[in-house]
Amino acid sequence: MDNEIDAEALTALGHPGRLAVFRLLARRAPHGVRPSEIAEALDLKPNTLSVYVTTLTRAGILTTWREGRSVYYGIDLKRVGALVDFLVNDCCRGRPELCEPLAARSLQRLAAHRDVGARNVLFVCSGNSARSQFAEAILNSDGNGRFRAYSAGTKPNRRLNPEAVSVLTAHGHDTVGLKPKAVANFQLPGAPVMDYVITVCDQAANEDCPPLPGLPLTAHWGIARPSATLGNDRAAAFAAAYVAIAERLERFMALPVETLDALSLQNELDAIGAARVSGKGA
16 A cells, blocks of 8 residues: 555544444444445434545445445455554554554463463343343353353343243253343453454444453354344244354354464354354254
């Protein structure tokens, strides 16, 4: 990248509104997001969003594509990676620890503890009343001690969804003591340090939450909200959400996380989130 392009990219990110769009898309990367969803999540008028994404696209930071009749925006990961390389090589003199000691220490922690003990995994959805609870229960039950699973909500409900409790019980999980918790609980001193944070609903992924200690690897495994289904199909929607999460976790548990490096793990987590799930099964 030349200096003019670098300057254009940094200028494009130097506006609070454009930066908010970039950060939302970064949280959803490598997946794309519809303009209507971005506007709703950030409370932007459509014409304001259009101005923001035009500037970011012109700077090469965003890319756009169509799937059927829908338009999606996403981060140009190669371009952003080149911008980060510029900042490290040019501004930090090739020594990232000079610019960001916390990041450097956290990456060293990840490498040093790759083959020690169980990995901590936090599953996040908006209410922490169904999908993230499914993920926590399944991984703790089937992870063979390799993982310690937790769950939390960005806006936790007061109690678990009764239909979610029925599904958990039907699959043999003990629901005694389960209750929705806030993500903020895992930012407190003494909270377990996470190795992975996985959002399982789009609403939670769209929200701008402070990063958790330790710079865990993150991924988005969007699962449709079962409580949005009405009528006779509602129970089936909860059952399908459980199975869809179980299918993704089956792939996750098959990964040799003890030996994969951070970049390979990130690629695998993203691939799991992008894979189609049947939502069918026992």
